[in-house]
Amino acid sequence: MNNQTQFADVILPLPLKQLFTYSIPQEIQAAIEVGKRVIVPFGSRKIYTAIVHSLHHIEPTEYKTKDIVSVLDTQPIVNKYQLDLWQWIADYYMCSVGEVYKAALPSGLKLESETKVIYNPLDIAKKKFTATETMILDYLANKNVASITEISNAFNRKDSHPIIKSLLDKKAVLLEEKLRENYKPKTEAFIKLSDKITSEKQINEIFDTLKRAPKQVHVLMSFLKLSKAFVNKQTLDVAKKELITDAKANSSVIKSLIDKDIFEQYEKSISRLDETVAEMSEIKQLSEAQNEAFEAIHEQFDAKDVVLLKGVTSSGKTEIYIHLIKEQLEKEKQVLYLLPEIALTAQIINRLKSVFGNRVGIYHSKFSDSERVEVYQNILNPSQDLKYDIILGVRSSLFLPFSNLGLIIVDEEHENTYKQYDPAPRYNARDCSMVLAQMHQAKVLLGTATPSVESYFNTQTNKYGLVELTKRYQNIKLPEIHLVDILRAKKRKEMRSHFTPQLIDSIQDSLAMNEQVILFQNRRGFAPYLECDMCGWIPYCPNCDVSLTYHRHQNELVCHYCGHSIRAPKTCKACGHANVLTRGFGTEKIEDDIKIFFPEAKIARMDLDSTRSKNAYHNIISNFEEGKVNILIGTQMVSKGLDFDNVSLVGILNADSMLNYPDFRAFERSYHLMAQVSGRAGRKNKQGKVIIQTSNPAHPILQFVLDNKFEEMYKSQLFERKNFKYPPFFRMIHIEVRHKKKDVVDKAAHQLGVDLRKIFNKRILGPEPPIIGRVQNYYIQKVIIKIERERSFQKAKQLLDQTVTNLITTDNFKSVQISIDVDPV
Numbered sequence: 001m002n003n004q005t006q007f008a009d010v011i012l013p014l015p016l017k018q019l020f021t022y023s024i025p026q027e028i029q030a031a032i033e034v035g036k037r038v039i040v041p042f043g044s045r046k047i048y049t050a051i052v053h054s055l056h057h058i059e060p061t062e063y064k065t066k067d068i069v070s071v072l073d074t075q076p077i078v079n080k081y082q083l084d085l086w087q088w089i090a091d092y093y094m095c096s097v098g099e100v101y102k103a104a105l106p107s108g109l110k111l112e113s114e115t116k117v118i119y120n121p122l123d124i125a126k127k128k129f130t131a132t133e134t135m136i137l138d139y140l141a142n143k144n145v146a147s148i149t150e151i152s153n154a155f156n157r158k159d160s161h162p163i164i165k166s167l168l169d170k171k172a173v174l175l176e177e178k179l180r181e182n183y184k185p186k187t188e189a190f191i192k193l194s195d196k197i198t199s200e201k202q203i204n205e206i207f208d209t210l211k212r213a214p215k216q217v218h219v220l221m222s223f224l225k226l227s228k229a230f231v232n233k234q235t236l237d238v239a240k241k242e243l244i245t246d247a248k249a250n251s252s253v254i255k256s257l258i259d260k261d262i263f264e265q266y267e268k269s270i271s272r273l274d275e276t277v278a279e280m281s282e283i284k285q286l287s288e289a290q291n292e293a294f295e296a297i298h299e300q301f302d303a304k305d306v307v308l309l310k311g312v313t314s315s316g317k318t319e320i321y322i323h324l325i326k327e328q329l330e331k332e333k334q335v336l337y338l339l340p341e342i343a344l345t346a347q348i349i350n351r352l353k354s355v356f357g358n359r360v361g362i363y364h365s366k367f368s369d370s371e372r373v374e375v376y377q378n379i380l381n382p383s384q385d386l387k388y389d390i391i392l393g394v395r396s397s398l399f400l401p402f403s404n405l406g407l408i409i410v411d412e413e414h415e416n417t418y419k420q421y422d423p424a425p426r427y428n429a430r431d432c433s434m435v436l437a438q439m440h441q442a443k444v445l446l447g448t449a450t451p452s453v454e455s456y457f458n459t460q461t462n463k464y465g466l467v468e469l470t471k472r473y474q475n476i477k478l479p480e481i482h483l484v485d486i487l488r489a490k491k492r493k494e495m496r497s498h499f500t501p502q503l504i505d506s507i508q509d510s511l512a513m514n515e516q517v518i519l520f521q522n523r524r525g526f527a528p529y530l531e532c533d534m535c536g537w538i539p540y541c542p543n544c545d546v547s548l549t550y551h552r553h554q555n556e557l558v559c560h561y562c563g564h565s566i567r568a569p570k571t572c573k574a575c576g577h578a579n580v581l582t583r584g585f586g587t588e589k590i591e592d593d594i595k596i597f598f599p600e601a602k603i604a605r606m607d608l609d610s611t612r613s614k615n616a617y618h619n620i621i622s623n624f625e626e627g628k629v630n631i632l633i634g635t636q637m638v639s640k641g642l643d644f645d646n647v648s649l650v651g652i653l654n655a656d657s658m659l660n661y662p663d664f665r666a667f668e669r670s671y672h673l674m675a676q677v678s679g680r681a682g683r684k685n686k687q688g689k690v691i692i693q694t695s696n697p698a699h700p701i702l703q704f705v706l707d708n709k710f711e712e713m714y715k716s717q718l719f720e721r722k723n724f725k726y727p728p729f730f731r732m733i734h735i736e737v738r739h740k741k742k743d744v745v746d747k748a749a750h751q752l753g754v755d756l757r758k759i760f761n762k763r764i765l766g767p768e769p770p771i772i773g774r775v776q777n778y779y780i781q782k783v784i785i786k787i788e789r790e791r792s793f794q795k796a797k798q799l800l801d802q803t804v805t806n807l808i809t810t811d812n813f814k815s816v817q818i819s820i821d822v823d824p825v
Contacts, residue, residue, distance in 0.1 A: 005023055005024075005057065005059065006023070006024045006029055006032075006055060006056075006057060007021050007022065007023055007024065007055070007056055007057065007058065007059060007060075007065065008021070008022050008024055008032060008038070008052050008053075008054070008055055008056075008068060009021050009052075009053045009054045009055075009056070010022060010038060010040060010050035010051060010052055010053060010068075011050060011051045011053050011086075011097050011098055011101045012040070012042060012048050012050050012098050012101075013048060013049070013050075013098050013099075013101050013102040013110060014042075014048075014096070014098045014099075015095070015096050015098060015099050015424065016096055016098055017096045019053055019054075019097070020040075020042070020050075021059075021060045021065055022038075022040055022050075022065055022066055022067065022068045023059075023065040023066070023067050023068070024055075024067075024068055025067050025068065028068065028070065028071050031071040032052060032055065032068070032071060033052065033075075033076050034052050034053065034054060034055065034076065034080075034083075035051065035052060035076025035077060035078040035079060035080075035082075035083065036051075036052050036071055036072070036073040036075070036076050036077065037049050037050070037051060037052075037071075037072040037073050037077060037109070037111075038050050038051075038052055038068045038069070038070065038071050038072065039068070039069040039070045039072065039111070040066065040068055040069060041066050041069065045115075045175075047069070049072065049109075049110045049111040051078055051083075051101055053083065053097075072111070075381075077105075077109065077376075077380060077401070078105075078401065079401050079403060081401075081402065081403070081436070081439050081440065082104065082399065082401060084439055085398075085399070085432070085435065085436055085439065086100040086101060086104060088432075088435050089425050089427050089432060090425065092822060093424070093425050093426055093427050093820075093822045094733075094797055094800070094801060094820045094822055095424040095425045095426070095820075096424075099423070099424040099425050100425045100427075103396070103399070103420070103423075103424075103425055104396075104399035105376075105399070106183075106369055106372040106373045106376055107183075107369045108183025108369045108370055108372070108373035109183065109373055109376065115147065115148055115175055115176075116145050116146070116147055116175070116176045117140065117145065117146055117147070117148060117151060117164055117167075117173050117174075117175060118140075118144070118145045118173060118174040118175070118176055119137070119140035119141055119143075119144050119145070119172075119173060120171060120172055120173050120174050121141070122171070124137070124172055127170050127172065129167075129170070129172070130166075132155070132163055133163060133166060133167055133172075135155065136151060136155065136160070136163060136164075136167065137167070137172060137173075139151065139154060139155075140173065145176075148160055148161065148164060151164070183369065183370055183373045184370070185269040186269065186270055186271070186370065187267040187268060187269055187270065188239055188240070188241075188267070188268060188270045189239070189240040189241075189265055189266075189267060190237055190238060190239055190240060190265070190266055190267070190268045191223060191238050191239075191240050191243055191254065191263050191264070191265055192227075192235075192237075192238070192263070192264050192266065193223075193227075193229060193262070193263065193264070194261050194262055194263065194264050195264070196261065197262070199230075200230050203220075203224070203229075203230070206220070206262055207220070213256070215249060215253050216253055216256055216257055218247055218249065219243065219247045219249050219253050219254060219257060220257065220262065221247075222243060222246045222247035222249075223238055223243055223247075223263070225246075226238045226242065226243065226246060237268065240254065240265065271374060271383075271386070280354065280355070280357050281354045281355065283322060283323065283326060283355050284319055284322075286316075286319060286320065286323060287316065289315070289469060289470075289471045290315075290316050290319055290320055290469070293309065293311070293320055293467050293468075293469045294320050294323055294324070296467040297309065297320070297324070297445065297465075297467050300465030300466070300467060301443050301465070303465065304463075304464060304465035305434070305437065305438065305443055305444060306434055306437075306443075306444045306445075306446065306458075306463075306464045306465070307443070307444070307445050307446070307464060307465035307466070307467060308413070308446045308447075308448075308451055308455055308456070308458075308459050308464050308465065308466050308467070309445060309446065309447045309448075309467050309468075309469065310448065310449070310451055310456075310466065310467070310468045310469070310710075311447065311448075311449060311468070311469030311470075312449050312469065312470060312471070312472055312478065312679070312708075313449045313472070313478075313675075313676065313678075313679025313680075314472045314476060314679060315449075315469040315470075315471060315472050316469070317411075317447050317469065318348065318351060320469075321337070321409050321411070321445070321447070322351070322352070322355055324407060324409070324445065325337070325352075325356070325390060325407070325409075326355075326356075328406040328407045329356070329359070329389055329390075331406060332404070333389075333404055333405065333406025333407065333442075334379075334389050334390070334391075334402050334403070334404050334405050334406060335389065335390045335391070335405070335406060335407045335408075335409070336391050336393075336397060336398070336400075336402065336405060336407075336408045336409070336433070336436075337352070337390060337391065337392045337393075337408075337409045337411065338393065338394070338395065338397065338398070338408065338409065338410045338411065338418070338429060338430075338433060339392065339393070339394060339411050339412065340394070340395075340411070340412045340415035340417040340418055341394070341412075341415070341417060341637060342364045342365070342366055342394060342617055347621055347625075348392060348411075349362055349392055352390065352392060356389075356390055358386055359387065359388065359389045359390055360388070360390045360391075360392060361375050361378065361379070361388030361390070361391050361392070362375070362391075362392050362393060363375050363376075363391055363392075363393035363394075363396065363397040363400060364393050364394045364396070364397070365394070365396070366613075366617070375388065375391075375400070376400060376401065379391070379400050379401050379402065380401045394417075394429075395417075395418050395420065395427075395429030398429050398432055398433060398436060402436075402440065404440070405436070405437065405440035405442040406440075406442050406443070407442055407443050407444075407445065408433045408436065408437050408442060408443070408444045408445070409444075409445050409447065410429075410430050410433055410444065410445070410446045410447065411447045411448070412447070412448050412676075413430055413446035413447060413448045413451065413452065413455055414448050414450055414451055414452040414455070414672050415672075416665075416669070416825045418430045419824075419825045421821075422819075424819065426819075426820075426821045426822065426824075428823060428825065430446070431823070446464070449675065449676065449679060450671065450672045450675045450676060450710060451710075452668070453668055453714060453717050453718065453721065453727075453728065454727055454728045456714055457718065457728040458728075476686075476687070477687040478687075478708060479650070479678055479679070479681040479687060479688035479689060479690045480687055480688070480689050480690070481678060481690045481692065481705065481706050482502065482689070482690065482691050482692070483692050483694060483697040483702055483706060484500045484502045484503065484691055484692065484693050484694070484697075485694070485695070485697050486500065486693050486694060486695045487695045489501065496593075496597065497585075497589075497593045498585050498589070498590070498593065498653055498654070498693075499593065499597070499653075499693075500691075500693055502691055503651050503691045503693065504597065506649050506651070506689060506691055507594075507597075507598065507631070507649065507651070508598075509649075510648050510649045511598060511600075511601055511630055511631075513648065515646055515647070515648035515649070516624065516627070516629070516630055516631070516632070516644060516646045516647045516648065516649075517630065517631045517632070517647070517648070517649045517650075517651065518631075518632050518633075518634070518638055518644075518647055518649070518650045518651070518677070518680050518681075519590055519594070519631060519632070519633045519634075519650075519651045519653060520634060520635075520636075520638060520650065520651065520652045520653065520673075520677045521585065521586065521587050521590050521633070521634075521635065521653040521654060522635050522636050522654075522657065522658060522673065523584070523585070523586040523587065523635070523657065524549075524560075524586050524587050524588070524607040524608055524635055525549040525550060525551050525558070525560075525586035525587070525588055526549075526550045526551055526552035526553075526582060526585075526586055526588035526589045526592070527549070527550040527552075527582035527583055527584050527585060527586060527589055528547065528549055528550075528583060528584035528585075528586065529547035529548065529549065529550070529582075529583050529584065530548075530550055530557065530568070530569075530580050530581065530582055530583070531580070531581055531583050532572035532574065532575060532577055532579070532580050532581075533577065533579040533580070533581050534572065534575055534577035534579060535572060535574050535575040535577065537572050537573060537574035537575065539557055539566075539569065539573070541559035541561070541562065541564050542564065543559065543561075543562045543564055543774075543775075543776050543777045544559055544561045544562050544564075544772060544774055544775045544776065544777075545772050545773050545774040545775075546559060546560075546561055546772050546775075548564075548565075548566070549586070550568060550582055551588060552588050552589070552592065553588060555567060555568050556568060557569075561772065561775050561776070562775065562776045585653075585654075587605050587607045587633050587634065587635060588605070590633050590653060591603060591605045591633050594631055594633065598630075598631070601630040601631050602628060602629050602630045602631070603629065603630065603631045603632075603633065604620050604623060604624060604629040604631075604632050604633070605632075605633045605634065606620050606621075606632060606633070606634035606635070606637050606638055607634055607635045607637065608635070617637075620632075624644060625644060625645075627646065636673060636677075638677065638680065644680060647680050647681055647688065648681065648686065648688050648689060649681060649688065649689050649690075649691070650677055650678055650680050650681040650688065650689075650690045650691070651690075651691045651693070652674060652677060652678075652690070652691070652692045652693060653693055654693060654694075655670065655674060655692050655693065655694040655699075655702060656694055656695050656696065658670040658673060658674075659696075659699060659701060659702075662771065664720075664721070664724070664726050665825070667700075667701045667713075667716075667717060668713070668717050670701050671701050671704060671705060671710075671713050674692060674701075674702075674705045675705055675708070675710075677690075678690040678705065692705070700716065701713065704716075725786050726786075727823075728789070729788075729789060730786045730787060730788055730789060731786070731787045731788075731789060731793050731823065732784060732785065732786055732787075732823065732824055733784070733785040733787070733796075733797070733800065733820060733821065733822050733823075733824075734782060734783075734784055734820070734821040734824045735752065735782070735783040735784075735785070735800070735804070735818060735819075735820055735821075736770075736780055736781075736782055736818070736819045736820075736821070737749040737752060737767065737780065737781045737782075737783070737816060737817070737818055738778040738779070738780050738816070738817040738818075738819070739778065739779060739815065739816050739817065740777055740778055740779070741779070742779045744812075744813070744815070744816065745778075745779040745780070745781050745816065746779075746781065747812070747813075748781075748807065748812075748813045748816045749766070749767035749781030749782075749783065750767060751807060751813070752767065752783055752803070752804070752807055752818075753766060753767045753783055755803050755806070755807065756783065756785065756800070756803055759799050759803065760785060760787075760796070760799075763785055763786050763787060764783065764784070764785060765783070765784040765785075765786070766781070766782055766783040766784055767781040767782060767783045768781065768782055769781055769782070770782050778817070785800065797822070800820070804818050804820070
């Protein structure tokens with residue numbers, strides 16, 4: 001080993017742009033490697049888990065280095081591909097690599113620093129304390145040490161910091177930073193024979209001594225049967241709960257055998273992952289149209305790294321994916337299958353497991369953090385019993401430690417949920433997948449029935465390959481679409497709540513034929529707001545500039561931006577009038593109405609409120625698949641690639657709310673949503689029916705949906721985008737300026753606009769407040785930059801970064817928060 005002092009540049013999980021250099025003590029130099037986790041001190045008190053980025057012998061001149069405290073890993077947990085991807089995301093999306101690290105690793109792999117309060121009894125008797133301080137000291141005297149969170153919870157206080165500070169000033173307590181480990185392996189109690197028992201002869205003698213304890217004899221016999229002791233060369237492990245179940249005994253009987261030195265109990269680490277062997281089925285043969293598309297994808301991959309598969313709904317894109325995955329596994333390559341929504345994994349995992357068995361792993365936020373750690377570790381170091389070659393997951397699965405990727409499938413590539421909004425990194429998983437694939441020399445397949453304008457533009461400019469599937473599987477007809485005029489129905493007084501007679505009659509017909517119905521309303525809750533019928537008062541969130549949404553099942557008004565909630569008022573808070581009415585409608589209201597109109601129907605709702613638990617998606621989708629539910633009501637979750645055999649009718653309750661949203665992508669998104677949700681109808685046995693309720697049936701986008709004219713929609717949007725300088729012809733950056741004081745945010749945003757205009761001229765729009773100008777008590781101003789595609793985007797970002805840094809380092813604006821969103825969607 002070199003005698004020179006060795007240094008490590010590490011990545012800290014903090015929003016700081018630079019890496020930090022630490023000296024490596026001699027005793028741990030042999031253990032240090034790039035990609036390993038290390039414990040480092042930072043600042044005067046904090047301790048962090050850092051990732052080793054690089055090793056060198058160059059001592060920093062700007063600051064005195066601190067020593068690395070310890071090394072956590074025996075081998076690297078982050079590989080070179082991951083570090084390169086993190087750096088690319090940090091550079092492209094204008095954030096720190098520390099923010100990427102924080103998003104990329106499961107929390108269980110990041111040991112967190114926690115402040116511990118330690119009881120200090122010296123001289124306490126000579127000091128005076130308040131009643132609350134005395135209670136906390138009594139609590140600490142019993143425990144000796146506790147975290148501030150524990151103390152707050154014990155005394156039902158929101159914040160104990162002021163009291164702890166007072167006790168610290170009086171030297172009644174001491175503070176110490178300790179690391180809290182978030183991940184602990186799952187263990188289970190197992191039973192084995194005492195080490196003293198080595199022969200069948202001894203077992204027979206033990207049976208003789210237990211003649212008066214028949215229950216213990218029964219348990220011992222059960223154990224011998226389960227463990228195959230003295231039968232097989234290798235005795236099998238026996239879990240304590242398995243033994244209790246088999247012997248129909250209780251734990252006290254086992255304890256008696258342990259006390260008699262016949263049994264020993266030990267703890268064994270067990271996996272949280274599903275290791276049950278799935279029932280396998282043969283891979284399905286492709287239809288003629290599917291096979292043509294499959295061959296065409298191969299041809300395109302010979303020339304292009306990215307191919308877009310544009311296949312109408314129900315054309316069987318998933319089967320093509322399965323055949324492509326099979327090819328990669330035969331080459332001993334890994335496959336990443338990205339989905340935009342957790343709900344989709346419930347159906348697709350069953351299909352993939354039926355073909356590939358336990359080689360398929362799932363990774364998403366509904367898993368506990370410990371489960372995500374174990375999926376991560378399995379990809380890093382597969383076990384003999386379980387090896388994931390295929391990962392099915394949402395955008396965060398992009399950060400898993402792949403070492404040999406051959407293919408990335410991005411299903412429903414048009415979905416905006418592939419983009420991370422808050423917090424940083426504000427990355428787009430679809431776009432990042434292409435960078436990751438390039439690093440592995442892998443291919444990317446984008447799949448959708450309704451491509452994004454940008455992706456389709458890339459096929460037309462020869463950047464991506466294009467393969468089209470124009471026929472539904474088994475030549476099933478596309479659904480019959482009807483546009484129903486809400487205004488006309490209202491004038492004729494034909495509406496029943498928010499339902500036109502055509503929709504009510506069609507639901508009735510479908511239920512009579514024992515067929516299923518999907519109703520789509522892209523707003524959760526019961527009603528968007530309440531309003532006093534007398535004075536027009538509307539309850540607003542105290543923290544945000546937005547009305548509170550009424551949730552009838554909890555009888556609460558909830559802010560969907562900050563989570564603030566209050567009980568629904570019975571009278572107007574302004575005039576005292578009792579007639580406070582609901583306005584508009586969400587999925588809860590639709591559910592209530594449908595229960596009144598069709599009391600015999602079995603109804604389920606799928607939105608954010610009804611799918612918070614881990615298995616909620618799976619349960620709702622399984623019940624609908626098995627016919628236990630007749631009508632499924634949902635938000636955009638129901639529009640994304642779900643495949644139900646018996647759905648004959650889809651109803652879109654309000655197309656206008658999507659079309660009238662103030663965003664340059666509103667028409668494109670409306671087309672995507674309506675075309676996708678329409679595709680759920682008539683999947684296998686007959687032509688389906690779609691009813692779209694609207695007050696403007698002549699709207700061009702609705703006509704494109706009616707006639708299934710994606711090309712015309714694309715051309716119309718492309719024409720507008722070119723005229724008004726939007727993607728794909730221009731690149732965009734959104735800059736958001738936030739502060740709790742309105743005058744400060746206004747001045748900072750104005751100054752930022754002035755400074756940016758000096759550099760970018762007319763390419764700057766704003767500053768202006770967004771639609772919701774205050775969220776969580778922060779006032780917001782927005783600035784937009786549009787950069788021509790042929791200009792240097794990297795140079796533009798460097799200039800922007802310098803301008804923002806100059807602004808927030810001035811005395812007046814040091815407390816201003818600025819976030820940058822590159823390629824917003």
